[in-house]
Structures are given as structure tokens and as C-alpha cells.
Amino acid sequence: DAKTTQPPSMDCAEGRAANLPCNHSTISGNEYVYWYRQIHSQGPQYIIHGLKNNETNEMASLIITEDRKSSTLILPHATLRDTAVYYCIVRNTNAGKSTFGDGTTLTVKP
Amino acid sequence: DTGVSQNPRHKITKRGQNVTFRCDPISEHNRLYWYRQTLGQGPEFLTYFQNEAQLEKSRLLSDRFSAERPKGSFSTLEIQRTEQGDSAMYLCASRERQGGGGIEKLFFGSGTQLSVL
Numbered sequence: 001d002a003k004t005t006q007p008p009s010m011d012c013a014e015g016r017a018a019n020l021p022c023n024h025s026t027i028s029g030n031e032y033v034y035w036y037r038q039i040h041s042q043g044p045q046y047i048i049h050g051l052k053n054n055e056t057n058e059m060a061s062l063i064i065t066e067d068r069k070s071s072t073l074i075l076p077h078a079t080l081r082d083t084a085v086y087y088c089i090v091r092n093t094n095a096g097k098s099t100f101g102d103g104t105t106l107t108v109k110p
Numbered sequence: 111d112t113g114v115s116q117n118p119r120h121k122i123t124k125r126g127q128n129v130t131f132r133c134d135p136i137s138e139h140n141r142l143y144w145y146r147q148t149l150g151q152g153p154e155f156l157t158y159f160q161n162e163a164q165l166e167k168s169r170l171l172s173d174r175f176s177a178e179r180p181k182g183s184f185s186t187l188e189i190q191r192t193e194q195g196d197s198a199m200y201l202c203a204s205r206e207r208q209g210g211g212g213i214e215k216l217f218f219g220s221g222t223q224l225s226v227l
Contacts, residue, residue: 095214100152102150
């Protein structure tokens with residue numbers, strides 16, 4: 001699976017959009033981008049995934065660059081409850097496992 | 111859908127003792143994963159099952175660790191002769207049967223926090 005690079009931490013003001021970047025410059029054609037988040041003392045929670053088109057669901061939007069070498073997770077109106085560690089994962093469709101890095105700790109401030 | 115259930119939530123043991131954790135996945139999820147997480151790090155893959163077959167094991171899974179998934183339902187992770195370095199959160203996740211496309215959407219439990227004294 002391709003390696004991902006994320007900033008270790010970010011801050012965001014409550015009510016503002018949180019834009020979390022992820023670099024995956026070695027991604028290959030059959031690898032999807034997934035995002036999970038982990039709130040303190042809980043297991044990770046799936047947020048969204050995409051291949052090459054932008055995706056949106058009730059939790060977030062995922063923007064993938066045209067060359068697929070990077071992506072951005074957007075939380076449009078961050079709340080205090082969005083404070084968590086966010087993980088970007090790139091996974092081959094045939095892989096047996098998902099490999100997590102150390103993620104980005106997002107702190108939403110009032 | 112009751113989610114992935116893990117028991118116990120916390121386990122304190124003395125070095126050298128054996129411990130066993132249980133994971134009950136979401137019903138009819140055919141894949142089950144075990145991960146380990148230490149403070150400040152992301153989850154590290156340990157092993158996974160497809161139904162009752164254990165398909166992959168990480169090099170992190172030393173011979174003191176064993177996992178089973180009898181009948182393809184719940185799973186247990188046993189650690190023998192625990193060491194202080196085994197102290198971590200042990201997470202279980204399950205994934206529903208997938209059709210074409212190979213999309214991997216994991217559902218995690220809340221984990222078992224192991225402390226080895």
C-alpha cells in the first residue's frame with residue numbers, strides 16, 4: 001500500500017471549515033483513499049473514501065487532486081466534537097489490511 | 111446493528127500472566143481484524159480472518175500471541191507470558207462481505223486497554 005504523509009497537528013476555529021491534507025504521491029491506479037477518525041478512548045470511525053472523483057457524505061467532503069497524489073478532507077462546519085485524530089489511508093482493492101499512519105490531531109477551538 | 115463489541119474494556123495483569131480478549135463483530139461481517147495501538151501512535155495491524163481462516167499475520171505477532179475465530183463468528187486474542195511492552199490498546203474491527211470493487215470500510219470496537227505491571 002502507498003505511504004501517506006499528514007501534518008501531525010492542526011487547529012481550527014469552531015464553525016469554520018477544517019481542511020486536512022494528505023500526501024500520497026506514490027499512489028497507484030487501483031488504490032483508494034480512505035479517511036478515518038479516532039476520538040479519544042474510542043476505536044477509529046470510517047468517514048469517507050474515494051478513488052479519483054470528489055466525494056461528499058453527511059460527515060465530510062473528500063477532494064482528490066487530478067493526479068491523485070494528494071487529497072483533502074473537508075469538515076465544512078467544525079464543532080468541538082470533531083476534535084480527534086484523523087487518519088488518511090491508501091489501500092489496494094486486493095489488500096488484506098488497512099495500514100494506519102500516525103494521523104493528524106485536529107483540535108477545534110471555541 | 112449493535113456494533114463491534116470488545117471485552118473486557120480494561121485489563122490489568124502482572125508480567126508473565128496470560129490474558130485473553132474477546133471480540134464480537136457485527137453479525138454477518140466475514141472479515142475480522144486485530145490491531146494494537148500505543149499512546150500517540152496509529153493502530154498497527156496484527157492479524158485478520160476471513161470467516162474462520164486466519165489469512166495474514168504481522169511480524170508484530172510473536173509466538174506468544176495467538177488469535178482464533180472459531181466458526182467464523184467471535185474472535186479471541188490470547189497473549190501468553192505477558193511483558194510490559196505488551197501494554198497497549200487492542201482494537202478489533204470487522205468488515206462486511208464485499209461485492210466487486212474491494213471497498214474496505216472497517217467498523218471498530220472501543221478496544222481493550224491492557225496494562226502489564
